[in-house]
Amino acid sequence: MPPPIPPISIQCSHCRTFTTSARASQLRPENPAYISIPTPPQQNLPYRPFIKGRLPVPRDVFSGAEGRDKTSNDFLDPLTKGPLRARQPQAGSREEWKGKMSEMRRQNLREGLVGLKARKERVGNTIRSRGERNAREREAAVHAAEREDERLTAPSHGLDLEALKAGFEGPGVRVDPGRAARIARTRTNVASANTLAATTRAQHLNHLYTHARSFIINSTQLDAAVDDAFGSAENPVAFGRNFGVPDQGVGSVWAAGLPDRVQDLLNRDLGIGGPKAMDAAGGKVERSRERMDKLVEVMTGGRGGIEEDRQ
Incomplete structure:
Protein backbone atom coordinates (compact mmCIF):
# COMPACT_ATOMS: atom_id res chain seq x y z
CA MET A 1 0.00 0.00 0.00
CA PRO A 2 1.56 3.36 -1.00
CA PRO A 3 2.06 5.99 1.67
CA PRO A 4 -0.65 8.66 2.01
CA ILE A 5 -0.27 11.80 -0.02
CA PRO A 6 0.62 14.75 2.21
CA PRO A 7 -1.75 17.71 2.18
CA ILE A 8 -1.13 20.33 -0.50
CA SER A 9 0.28 23.58 0.80
CA ILE A 10 0.22 26.94 -0.96
CA GLN A 11 2.89 29.54 -0.27
CA CYS A 12 1.67 33.12 -0.53
CA SER A 13 3.68 36.26 -1.00
CA HIS A 14 3.69 36.90 2.76
CA CYS A 15 5.12 33.39 3.53
CA ARG A 16 1.87 32.10 5.08
CA THR A 17 1.01 28.39 4.72
CA PHE A 18 -2.55 27.29 3.82
CA THR A 19 -3.35 23.57 4.10
CA THR A 20 -6.44 21.65 3.05
CA SER A 21 -6.55 19.53 6.26
CA ALA A 22 -5.46 19.99 9.84
CA ARG A 23 -2.45 18.09 11.05
CA ALA A 24 -2.73 15.56 13.86
CA SER A 25 -0.31 17.58 15.92
CA GLN A 26 -2.66 20.56 15.79
CA LEU A 27 -5.50 18.60 17.53
CA ARG A 28 -5.48 18.73 21.28
CA PRO A 29 -6.16 15.57 23.37
CA GLU A 30 -9.58 16.88 24.40
CA ASN A 31 -10.64 17.05 20.75
CA PRO A 32 -12.96 14.15 19.74
CA ALA A 33 -11.04 13.75 16.48
CA TYR A 34 -7.71 13.31 18.32
CA ILE A 35 -8.07 9.50 18.01
CA SER A 36 -9.56 8.18 14.76
CA ILE A 37 -12.37 5.74 15.65
CA PRO A 38 -14.62 4.31 12.93
CA THR A 39 -18.25 5.19 13.52
CA PRO A 40 -21.01 2.61 12.92
CA PRO A 41 -23.77 3.38 10.43
CA GLN A 42 -26.74 5.16 11.88
CA GLN A 43 -30.08 3.40 12.12
CA ASN A 44 -32.99 4.59 10.05
CA LEU A 45 -35.22 5.76 12.87
CA PRO A 46 -38.59 7.24 12.00
CA TYR A 47 -38.63 11.01 11.84
CA ARG A 48 -40.64 12.53 14.66
CA PRO A 49 -40.70 16.29 14.46
CA PHE A 50 -40.74 18.16 17.75
CA ILE A 51 -44.09 19.78 18.43
CA LYS A 52 -43.65 23.11 20.09
CA GLY A 53 -45.87 23.93 23.02
CA ARG A 54 -47.77 21.72 25.40
CA LEU A 55 -51.47 21.64 26.08
CA PRO A 56 -52.23 22.58 29.68
CA VAL A 57 -54.05 20.23 32.00
CA PRO A 58 -57.73 21.07 31.71
CA ARG A 59 -59.17 22.32 34.96
CA ASP A 60 -62.54 21.37 36.35
CA VAL A 61 -64.81 24.27 35.42
CA PHE A 62 -67.64 23.10 37.65
CA SER A 63 -65.60 22.80 40.84
CA GLY A 64 -66.16 25.28 43.62
CA ALA A 65 -69.84 25.78 42.86
CA GLU A 66 -70.73 24.72 46.43
CA GLY A 67 -73.66 22.61 45.29
CA ARG A 68 -74.94 25.14 42.79
CA ASP A 69 -75.55 24.39 39.13
CA LYS A 70 -73.42 26.65 36.99
CA THR A 71 -75.76 26.22 34.03
CA SER A 72 -78.85 27.44 35.89
CA ASN A 73 -80.28 30.92 35.49
CA ASP A 74 -79.62 31.72 39.16
CA PHE A 75 -75.91 31.29 38.56
CA LEU A 76 -75.66 32.72 35.00
CA ASP A 77 -77.91 35.76 35.32
CA PRO A 78 -75.61 37.66 37.71
CA LEU A 79 -72.62 36.85 35.47
CA THR A 80 -74.25 37.72 32.17
CA LYS A 81 -76.41 40.68 33.12
CA GLY A 82 -76.61 43.57 30.71
CA PRO A 83 -75.66 47.23 31.24
CA LEU A 84 -77.42 49.19 33.96
CA ARG A 85 -78.36 52.07 31.70
CA ALA A 86 -79.61 51.66 28.17
CA ARG A 87 -77.58 53.71 25.71
CA GLN A 88 -77.99 54.47 22.06
CA PRO A 89 -74.45 54.77 20.74
CA GLN A 90 -73.69 56.34 17.43
CA ALA A 91 -73.49 53.91 14.49
CA GLY A 92 -69.91 52.93 13.73
CA SER A 93 -68.56 54.39 16.95
CA ARG A 94 -66.29 52.78 19.50
CA GLU A 95 -69.07 52.54 22.07
CA GLU A 96 -71.18 50.46 19.66
CA TRP A 97 -68.28 48.08 19.03
CA LYS A 98 -67.60 47.69 22.76
CA GLY A 99 -71.28 46.93 23.39
CA LYS A 100 -71.25 44.19 20.75
CA MET A 101 -68.09 42.63 22.23
CA SER A 102 -69.62 42.64 25.73
CA GLU A 103 -72.78 40.97 24.49
CA MET A 104 -70.71 38.36 22.62
CA ARG A 105 -68.69 37.59 25.78
CA ARG A 106 -71.86 37.14 27.82
CA GLN A 107 -73.33 34.82 25.17
CA ASN A 108 -70.11 32.82 24.85
CA LEU A 109 -69.92 32.38 28.64
CA ARG A 110 -73.48 31.10 28.84
CA GLU A 111 -73.18 28.76 25.81
CA GLY A 112 -69.73 27.57 26.90
CA LEU A 113 -70.87 26.53 30.37
CA VAL A 114 -73.95 24.80 29.00
CA GLY A 115 -71.87 22.97 26.34
CA LEU A 116 -69.21 21.89 28.86
CA LYS A 117 -71.90 20.59 31.20
CA ALA A 118 -73.49 18.55 28.39
CA ARG A 119 -70.11 17.15 27.31
CA LYS A 120 -69.20 16.25 30.88
CA GLU A 121 -72.46 14.38 31.35
CA ARG A 122 -72.06 12.61 28.01
CA VAL A 123 -68.50 11.48 28.81
CA GLY A 124 -69.52 10.42 32.32
CA ASN A 125 -72.42 8.38 31.00
CA THR A 126 -70.12 6.67 28.49
CA ILE A 127 -67.55 5.80 31.16
CA ARG A 128 -70.27 4.66 33.56
CA SER A 129 -71.95 2.42 30.95
CA ARG A 130 -68.60 0.91 29.98
CA GLY A 131 -67.77 0.18 33.60
CA GLU A 132 -71.18 -1.38 34.23
CA ARG A 133 -70.80 -3.55 31.11
CA ASN A 134 -67.34 -4.72 32.19
CA ALA A 135 -68.69 -5.48 35.66
CA ARG A 136 -71.54 -7.54 34.23
CA GLU A 137 -69.16 -9.47 31.96
CA ARG A 138 -66.83 -10.14 34.90
CA GLU A 139 -69.68 -11.36 37.10
CA ALA A 140 -70.94 -13.61 34.29
CA ALA A 141 -67.44 -15.04 33.77
CA VAL A 142 -66.91 -15.58 37.51
CA HIS A 143 -70.23 -17.35 38.06
CA ALA A 144 -70.21 -19.26 34.75
CA ALA A 145 -70.33 -23.05 34.81
CA GLU A 146 -67.04 -24.88 34.48
CA ARG A 147 -66.27 -26.06 30.97
CA GLU A 148 -66.07 -29.78 30.32
CA ASP A 149 -62.46 -29.72 29.09
CA GLU A 150 -61.37 -27.73 32.15
CA ARG A 151 -63.20 -30.09 34.46
CA LEU A 152 -61.58 -33.17 32.93
CA THR A 153 -58.07 -31.66 32.88
CA ALA A 154 -58.17 -29.98 36.30
CA PRO A 155 -55.82 -31.34 39.01
CA SER A 156 -58.78 -31.54 41.43
CA HIS A 157 -61.68 -33.08 39.55
CA GLY A 158 -63.98 -33.41 42.57
CA LEU A 159 -65.12 -36.94 41.73
CA ASP A 160 -66.00 -39.53 44.35
CA LEU A 161 -63.15 -42.01 44.01
CA GLU A 162 -64.67 -44.42 46.50
CA ALA A 163 -67.84 -44.60 44.42
CA LEU A 164 -65.78 -45.20 41.30
CA LYS A 165 -63.89 -48.03 42.97
CA ALA A 166 -67.15 -49.56 44.19
CA GLY A 167 -68.45 -49.90 40.64
CA PHE A 168 -70.47 -46.72 40.12
CA GLU A 169 -72.89 -47.65 42.89
CA GLY A 170 -72.18 -44.89 45.38
CA PRO A 171 -74.66 -42.20 46.39
CA GLY A 172 -75.01 -39.33 43.98
CA VAL A 173 -73.24 -41.15 41.15
CA ARG A 174 -75.08 -42.29 38.05
CA VAL A 175 -75.04 -46.08 37.61
CA ASP A 176 -73.97 -47.36 34.17
CA PRO A 177 -76.67 -49.83 33.07
CA GLY A 178 -74.58 -51.48 30.33
CA ARG A 179 -71.38 -51.86 32.29
CA ALA A 180 -71.70 -55.61 32.93
CA ALA A 181 -72.53 -56.41 29.29
CA ARG A 182 -69.68 -54.22 28.07
CA ILE A 183 -67.19 -55.91 30.40
CA ALA A 184 -68.39 -59.38 29.33
CA ARG A 185 -68.06 -58.45 25.67
CA THR A 186 -64.58 -57.12 26.26
CA ARG A 187 -63.53 -60.30 28.07
CA THR A 188 -64.88 -62.41 25.20
CA ASN A 189 -62.93 -60.36 22.66
CA VAL A 190 -59.74 -60.65 24.70
CA ALA A 191 -60.17 -64.43 25.04
CA SER A 192 -60.78 -64.78 21.28
CA ALA A 193 -57.67 -62.74 20.50
CA ASN A 194 -55.57 -64.85 22.89
CA THR A 195 -56.90 -68.09 21.36
CA LEU A 196 -56.14 -66.87 17.82
CA ALA A 197 -52.62 -65.86 18.85
CA ALA A 198 -51.98 -69.26 20.49
CA THR A 199 -53.31 -71.12 17.42
CA THR A 200 -51.16 -69.06 15.07
CA ARG A 201 -48.08 -69.68 17.21
CA ALA A 202 -48.75 -73.42 17.27
CA GLN A 203 -49.07 -73.48 13.47
CA HIS A 204 -45.81 -71.62 13.10
CA LEU A 205 -44.06 -74.07 15.44
CA ASN A 206 -45.49 -77.05 13.52
CA HIS A 207 -44.39 -75.55 10.20
CA LEU A 208 -40.90 -74.95 11.60
CA TYR A 209 -40.68 -78.50 12.98
CA THR A 210 -41.90 -80.04 9.69
CA HIS A 211 -39.44 -78.14 7.50
CA ALA A 212 -36.53 -78.58 9.90
CA ARG A 213 -35.58 -81.82 8.08
CA SER A 214 -34.24 -79.82 5.13
CA PHE A 215 -32.25 -77.29 7.19
CA ILE A 216 -28.49 -77.09 6.61
CA ILE A 217 -26.81 -77.39 9.98
CA ASN A 218 -23.19 -78.25 9.14
CA SER A 219 -20.55 -77.55 6.49
CA THR A 220 -20.88 -80.99 4.87
CA GLN A 221 -24.53 -80.40 4.03
CA LEU A 222 -23.67 -76.92 2.75
CA ASP A 223 -21.00 -78.26 0.41
CA ALA A 224 -23.38 -80.95 -0.89
CA ALA A 225 -26.10 -78.34 -1.56
CA VAL A 226 -23.66 -76.08 -3.39
CA ASP A 227 -22.34 -78.93 -5.55
CA ASP A 228 -25.88 -80.06 -6.32
CA ALA A 229 -26.90 -76.57 -7.45
CA PHE A 230 -23.73 -75.39 -9.22
CA GLY A 231 -21.63 -78.52 -9.67
CA SER A 232 -17.97 -78.84 -8.86
CA ALA A 233 -14.99 -77.05 -10.30
CA GLU A 234 -14.22 -80.03 -12.56
CA ASN A 235 -17.86 -80.69 -13.62
CA PRO A 236 -19.83 -77.44 -13.42
CA VAL A 237 -23.55 -77.35 -14.12
CA ALA A 238 -24.33 -75.87 -17.55
CA PHE A 239 -27.56 -74.74 -19.17
CA GLY A 240 -29.03 -76.44 -22.19
CA ARG A 241 -31.39 -79.16 -23.28
CA ASN A 242 -30.14 -81.50 -20.53
CA PHE A 243 -30.42 -78.95 -17.72
CA GLY A 244 -28.79 -79.93 -14.47
CA VAL A 245 -26.51 -82.57 -15.91
CA PRO A 246 -22.80 -81.79 -15.70
CA ASP A 247 -20.85 -81.39 -18.97
CA GLN A 248 -24.08 -80.97 -20.91
CA GLY A 249 -25.33 -77.88 -22.74
CA VAL A 250 -23.81 -74.41 -22.79
CA GLY A 251 -23.08 -71.72 -20.24
CA SER A 252 -26.12 -69.53 -20.90
CA VAL A 253 -29.53 -69.76 -19.29
CA TRP A 254 -31.15 -68.71 -22.59
CA ALA A 255 -29.88 -71.83 -24.34
CA ALA A 256 -33.03 -73.72 -23.28
CA GLY A 257 -35.18 -71.16 -25.14
CA LEU A 258 -37.47 -68.34 -24.08
CA PRO A 259 -39.46 -68.68 -20.85
Whole structure:
Protein backbone atom coordinates (compact mmCIF):
# COMPACT_ATOMS: atom_id res chain seq x y z
CA MET A 1 0.00 0.00 0.00
CA PRO A 2 1.56 3.36 -1.00
CA PRO A 3 2.06 5.99 1.67
CA PRO A 4 -0.65 8.66 2.01
CA ILE A 5 -0.27 11.80 -0.02
CA PRO A 6 0.62 14.75 2.21
CA PRO A 7 -1.75 17.71 2.18
CA ILE A 8 -1.13 20.33 -0.50
CA SER A 9 0.28 23.58 0.80
CA ILE A 10 0.22 26.94 -0.96
CA GLN A 11 2.89 29.54 -0.27
CA CYS A 12 1.67 33.12 -0.53
CA SER A 13 3.68 36.26 -1.00
CA HIS A 14 3.69 36.90 2.76
CA CYS A 15 5.12 33.39 3.53
CA ARG A 16 1.87 32.10 5.08
CA THR A 17 1.01 28.39 4.72
CA PHE A 18 -2.55 27.29 3.82
CA THR A 19 -3.35 23.57 4.10
CA THR A 20 -6.44 21.65 3.05
CA SER A 21 -6.55 19.53 6.26
CA ALA A 22 -5.46 19.99 9.84
CA ARG A 23 -2.45 18.09 11.05
CA ALA A 24 -2.73 15.56 13.86
CA SER A 25 -0.31 17.58 15.92
CA GLN A 26 -2.66 20.56 15.79
CA LEU A 27 -5.50 18.60 17.53
CA ARG A 28 -5.48 18.73 21.28
CA PRO A 29 -6.16 15.57 23.37
CA GLU A 30 -9.58 16.88 24.40
CA ASN A 31 -10.64 17.05 20.75
CA PRO A 32 -12.96 14.15 19.74
CA ALA A 33 -11.04 13.75 16.48
CA TYR A 34 -7.71 13.31 18.32
CA ILE A 35 -8.07 9.50 18.01
CA SER A 36 -9.56 8.18 14.76
CA ILE A 37 -12.37 5.74 15.65
CA PRO A 38 -14.62 4.31 12.93
CA THR A 39 -18.25 5.19 13.52
CA PRO A 40 -21.01 2.61 12.92
CA PRO A 41 -23.77 3.38 10.43
CA GLN A 42 -26.74 5.16 11.88
CA GLN A 43 -30.08 3.40 12.12
CA ASN A 44 -32.99 4.59 10.05
CA LEU A 45 -35.22 5.76 12.87
CA PRO A 46 -38.59 7.24 12.00
CA TYR A 47 -38.63 11.01 11.84
CA ARG A 48 -40.64 12.53 14.66
CA PRO A 49 -40.70 16.29 14.46
CA PHE A 50 -40.74 18.16 17.75
CA ILE A 51 -44.09 19.78 18.43
CA LYS A 52 -43.65 23.11 20.09
CA GLY A 53 -45.87 23.93 23.02
CA ARG A 54 -47.77 21.72 25.40
CA LEU A 55 -51.47 21.64 26.08
CA PRO A 56 -52.23 22.58 29.68
CA VAL A 57 -54.05 20.23 32.00
CA PRO A 58 -57.73 21.07 31.71
CA ARG A 59 -59.17 22.32 34.96
CA ASP A 60 -62.54 21.37 36.35
CA VAL A 61 -64.81 24.27 35.42
CA PHE A 62 -67.64 23.10 37.65
CA SER A 63 -65.60 22.80 40.84
CA GLY A 64 -66.16 25.28 43.62
CA ALA A 65 -69.84 25.78 42.86
CA GLU A 66 -70.73 24.72 46.43
CA GLY A 67 -73.66 22.61 45.29
CA ARG A 68 -74.94 25.14 42.79
CA ASP A 69 -75.55 24.39 39.13
CA LYS A 70 -73.42 26.65 36.99
CA THR A 71 -75.76 26.22 34.03
CA SER A 72 -78.85 27.44 35.89
CA ASN A 73 -80.28 30.92 35.49
CA ASP A 74 -79.62 31.72 39.16
CA PHE A 75 -75.91 31.29 38.56
CA LEU A 76 -75.66 32.72 35.00
CA ASP A 77 -77.91 35.76 35.32
CA PRO A 78 -75.61 37.66 37.71
CA LEU A 79 -72.62 36.85 35.47
CA THR A 80 -74.25 37.72 32.17
CA LYS A 81 -76.41 40.68 33.12
CA GLY A 82 -76.61 43.57 30.71
CA PRO A 83 -75.66 47.23 31.24
CA LEU A 84 -77.42 49.19 33.96
CA ARG A 85 -78.36 52.07 31.70
CA ALA A 86 -79.61 51.66 28.17
CA ARG A 87 -77.58 53.71 25.71
CA GLN A 88 -77.99 54.47 22.06
CA PRO A 89 -74.45 54.77 20.74
CA GLN A 90 -73.69 56.34 17.43
CA ALA A 91 -73.49 53.91 14.49
CA GLY A 92 -69.91 52.93 13.73
CA SER A 93 -68.56 54.39 16.95
CA ARG A 94 -66.29 52.78 19.50
CA GLU A 95 -69.07 52.54 22.07
CA GLU A 96 -71.18 50.46 19.66
CA TRP A 97 -68.28 48.08 19.03
CA LYS A 98 -67.60 47.69 22.76
CA GLY A 99 -71.28 46.93 23.39
CA LYS A 100 -71.25 44.19 20.75
CA MET A 101 -68.09 42.63 22.23
CA SER A 102 -69.62 42.64 25.73
CA GLU A 103 -72.78 40.97 24.49
CA MET A 104 -70.71 38.36 22.62
CA ARG A 105 -68.69 37.59 25.78
CA ARG A 106 -71.86 37.14 27.82
CA GLN A 107 -73.33 34.82 25.17
CA ASN A 108 -70.11 32.82 24.85
CA LEU A 109 -69.92 32.38 28.64
CA ARG A 110 -73.48 31.10 28.84
CA GLU A 111 -73.18 28.76 25.81
CA GLY A 112 -69.73 27.57 26.90
CA LEU A 113 -70.87 26.53 30.37
CA VAL A 114 -73.95 24.80 29.00
CA GLY A 115 -71.87 22.97 26.34
CA LEU A 116 -69.21 21.89 28.86
CA LYS A 117 -71.90 20.59 31.20
CA ALA A 118 -73.49 18.55 28.39
CA ARG A 119 -70.11 17.15 27.31
CA LYS A 120 -69.20 16.25 30.88
CA GLU A 121 -72.46 14.38 31.35
CA ARG A 122 -72.06 12.61 28.01
CA VAL A 123 -68.50 11.48 28.81
CA GLY A 124 -69.52 10.42 32.32
CA ASN A 125 -72.42 8.38 31.00
CA THR A 126 -70.12 6.67 28.49
CA ILE A 127 -67.55 5.80 31.16
CA ARG A 128 -70.27 4.66 33.56
CA SER A 129 -71.95 2.42 30.95
CA ARG A 130 -68.60 0.91 29.98
CA GLY A 131 -67.77 0.18 33.60
CA GLU A 132 -71.18 -1.38 34.23
CA ARG A 133 -70.80 -3.55 31.11
CA ASN A 134 -67.34 -4.72 32.19
CA ALA A 135 -68.69 -5.48 35.66
CA ARG A 136 -71.54 -7.54 34.23
CA GLU A 137 -69.16 -9.47 31.96
CA ARG A 138 -66.83 -10.14 34.90
CA GLU A 139 -69.68 -11.36 37.10
CA ALA A 140 -70.94 -13.61 34.29
CA ALA A 141 -67.44 -15.04 33.77
CA VAL A 142 -66.91 -15.58 37.51
CA HIS A 143 -70.23 -17.35 38.06
CA ALA A 144 -70.21 -19.26 34.75
CA ALA A 145 -70.33 -23.05 34.81
CA GLU A 146 -67.04 -24.88 34.48
CA ARG A 147 -66.27 -26.06 30.97
CA GLU A 148 -66.07 -29.78 30.32
CA ASP A 149 -62.46 -29.72 29.09
CA GLU A 150 -61.37 -27.73 32.15
CA ARG A 151 -63.20 -30.09 34.46
CA LEU A 152 -61.58 -33.17 32.93
CA THR A 153 -58.07 -31.66 32.88
CA ALA A 154 -58.17 -29.98 36.30
CA PRO A 155 -55.82 -31.34 39.01
CA SER A 156 -58.78 -31.54 41.43
CA HIS A 157 -61.68 -33.08 39.55
CA GLY A 158 -63.98 -33.41 42.57
CA LEU A 159 -65.12 -36.94 41.73
CA ASP A 160 -66.00 -39.53 44.35
CA LEU A 161 -63.15 -42.01 44.01
CA GLU A 162 -64.67 -44.42 46.50
CA ALA A 163 -67.84 -44.60 44.42
CA LEU A 164 -65.78 -45.20 41.30
CA LYS A 165 -63.89 -48.03 42.97
CA ALA A 166 -67.15 -49.56 44.19
CA GLY A 167 -68.45 -49.90 40.64
CA PHE A 168 -70.47 -46.72 40.12
CA GLU A 169 -72.89 -47.65 42.89
CA GLY A 170 -72.18 -44.89 45.38
CA PRO A 171 -74.66 -42.20 46.39
CA GLY A 172 -75.01 -39.33 43.98
CA VAL A 173 -73.24 -41.15 41.15
CA ARG A 174 -75.08 -42.29 38.05
CA VAL A 175 -75.04 -46.08 37.61
CA ASP A 176 -73.97 -47.36 34.17
CA PRO A 177 -76.67 -49.83 33.07
CA GLY A 178 -74.58 -51.48 30.33
CA ARG A 179 -71.38 -51.86 32.29
CA ALA A 180 -71.70 -55.61 32.93
CA ALA A 181 -72.53 -56.41 29.29
CA ARG A 182 -69.68 -54.22 28.07
CA ILE A 183 -67.19 -55.91 30.40
CA ALA A 184 -68.39 -59.38 29.33
CA ARG A 185 -68.06 -58.45 25.67
CA THR A 186 -64.58 -57.12 26.26
CA ARG A 187 -63.53 -60.30 28.07
CA THR A 188 -64.88 -62.41 25.20
CA ASN A 189 -62.93 -60.36 22.66
CA VAL A 190 -59.74 -60.65 24.70
CA ALA A 191 -60.17 -64.43 25.04
CA SER A 192 -60.78 -64.78 21.28
CA ALA A 193 -57.67 -62.74 20.50
CA ASN A 194 -55.57 -64.85 22.89
CA THR A 195 -56.90 -68.09 21.36
CA LEU A 196 -56.14 -66.87 17.82
CA ALA A 197 -52.62 -65.86 18.85
CA ALA A 198 -51.98 -69.26 20.49
CA THR A 199 -53.31 -71.12 17.42
CA THR A 200 -51.16 -69.06 15.07
CA ARG A 201 -48.08 -69.68 17.21
CA ALA A 202 -48.75 -73.42 17.27
CA GLN A 203 -49.07 -73.48 13.47
CA HIS A 204 -45.81 -71.62 13.10
CA LEU A 205 -44.06 -74.07 15.44
CA ASN A 206 -45.49 -77.05 13.52
CA HIS A 207 -44.39 -75.55 10.20
CA LEU A 208 -40.90 -74.95 11.60
CA TYR A 209 -40.68 -78.50 12.98
CA THR A 210 -41.90 -80.04 9.69
CA HIS A 211 -39.44 -78.14 7.50
CA ALA A 212 -36.53 -78.58 9.90
CA ARG A 213 -35.58 -81.82 8.08
CA SER A 214 -34.24 -79.82 5.13
CA PHE A 215 -32.25 -77.29 7.19
CA ILE A 216 -28.49 -77.09 6.61
CA ILE A 217 -26.81 -77.39 9.98
CA ASN A 218 -23.19 -78.25 9.14
CA SER A 219 -20.55 -77.55 6.49
CA THR A 220 -20.88 -80.99 4.87
CA GLN A 221 -24.53 -80.40 4.03
CA LEU A 222 -23.67 -76.92 2.75
CA ASP A 223 -21.00 -78.26 0.41
CA ALA A 224 -23.38 -80.95 -0.89
CA ALA A 225 -26.10 -78.34 -1.56
CA VAL A 226 -23.66 -76.08 -3.39
CA ASP A 227 -22.34 -78.93 -5.55
CA ASP A 228 -25.88 -80.06 -6.32
CA ALA A 229 -26.90 -76.57 -7.45
CA PHE A 230 -23.73 -75.39 -9.22
CA GLY A 231 -21.63 -78.52 -9.67
CA SER A 232 -17.97 -78.84 -8.86
CA ALA A 233 -14.99 -77.05 -10.30
CA GLU A 234 -14.22 -80.03 -12.56
CA ASN A 235 -17.86 -80.69 -13.62
CA PRO A 236 -19.83 -77.44 -13.42
CA VAL A 237 -23.55 -77.35 -14.12
CA ALA A 238 -24.33 -75.87 -17.55
CA PHE A 239 -27.56 -74.74 -19.17
CA GLY A 240 -29.03 -76.44 -22.19
CA ARG A 241 -31.39 -79.16 -23.28
CA ASN A 242 -30.14 -81.50 -20.53
CA PHE A 243 -30.42 -78.95 -17.72
CA GLY A 244 -28.79 -79.93 -14.47
CA VAL A 245 -26.51 -82.57 -15.91
CA PRO A 246 -22.80 -81.79 -15.70
CA ASP A 247 -20.85 -81.39 -18.97
CA GLN A 248 -24.08 -80.97 -20.91
CA GLY A 249 -25.33 -77.88 -22.74
CA VAL A 250 -23.81 -74.41 -22.79
CA GLY A 251 -23.08 -71.72 -20.24
CA SER A 252 -26.12 -69.53 -20.90
CA VAL A 253 -29.53 -69.76 -19.29
CA TRP A 254 -31.15 -68.71 -22.59
CA ALA A 255 -29.88 -71.83 -24.34
CA ALA A 256 -33.03 -73.72 -23.28
CA GLY A 257 -35.18 -71.16 -25.14
CA LEU A 258 -37.47 -68.34 -24.08
CA PRO A 259 -39.46 -68.68 -20.85
CA ASP A 260 -43.11 -69.68 -21.04
CA ARG A 261 -45.66 -66.96 -21.57
CA VAL A 262 -48.91 -66.65 -19.67
CA GLN A 263 -50.80 -68.04 -22.65
CA ASP A 264 -48.44 -71.04 -22.80
CA LEU A 265 -49.06 -71.78 -19.12
CA LEU A 266 -52.82 -71.49 -19.67
CA ASN A 267 -52.72 -73.80 -22.70
CA ARG A 268 -50.68 -76.33 -20.77
CA ASP A 269 -53.20 -76.25 -17.93
CA LEU A 270 -56.13 -76.72 -20.33
CA GLY A 271 -54.36 -79.37 -22.44
CA ILE A 272 -54.48 -77.46 -25.70
CA GLY A 273 -51.92 -75.73 -27.85
CA GLY A 274 -49.89 -78.27 -29.85
CA PRO A 275 -46.69 -79.91 -28.61
CA LYS A 276 -46.90 -78.40 -25.15
CA ALA A 277 -50.30 -79.97 -24.60
CA MET A 278 -48.57 -83.25 -23.69
CA ASP A 279 -47.31 -81.63 -20.51
CA ALA A 280 -50.87 -81.07 -19.26
CA ALA A 281 -51.05 -84.53 -17.66
CA GLY A 282 -47.98 -83.82 -15.54
CA GLY A 283 -49.47 -80.47 -14.46
CA LYS A 284 -52.69 -82.13 -13.34
CA VAL A 285 -50.76 -84.67 -11.31
CA GLU A 286 -48.85 -81.91 -9.57
CA ARG A 287 -52.04 -80.04 -8.77
CA SER A 288 -53.57 -83.23 -7.40
CA ARG A 289 -50.60 -83.72 -5.12
CA GLU A 290 -50.80 -80.14 -3.88
CA ARG A 291 -54.49 -80.57 -3.13
CA MET A 292 -53.71 -83.79 -1.28
CA ASP A 293 -51.14 -81.96 0.81
CA LYS A 294 -53.66 -79.28 1.74
CA LEU A 295 -56.26 -81.93 2.58
CA VAL A 296 -53.81 -83.69 4.86
CA GLU A 297 -52.93 -80.41 6.56
CA VAL A 298 -56.61 -79.64 7.26
CA MET A 299 -57.28 -83.13 8.63
CA THR A 300 -54.13 -83.38 10.78
CA GLY A 301 -54.01 -79.71 11.84
CA GLY A 302 -50.41 -79.21 10.77
CA ARG A 303 -48.13 -78.86 7.84
CA GLY A 304 -47.96 -81.96 5.67
CA GLY A 305 -44.74 -83.68 4.69
CA ILE A 306 -45.89 -85.40 1.48
CA GLU A 307 -43.77 -83.18 -0.73
CA GLU A 308 -40.64 -83.72 1.36
CA ASP A 309 -41.26 -87.48 1.55
CA ARG A 310 -41.78 -87.64 -2.19
CA GLN A 311 -38.48 -85.92 -2.81
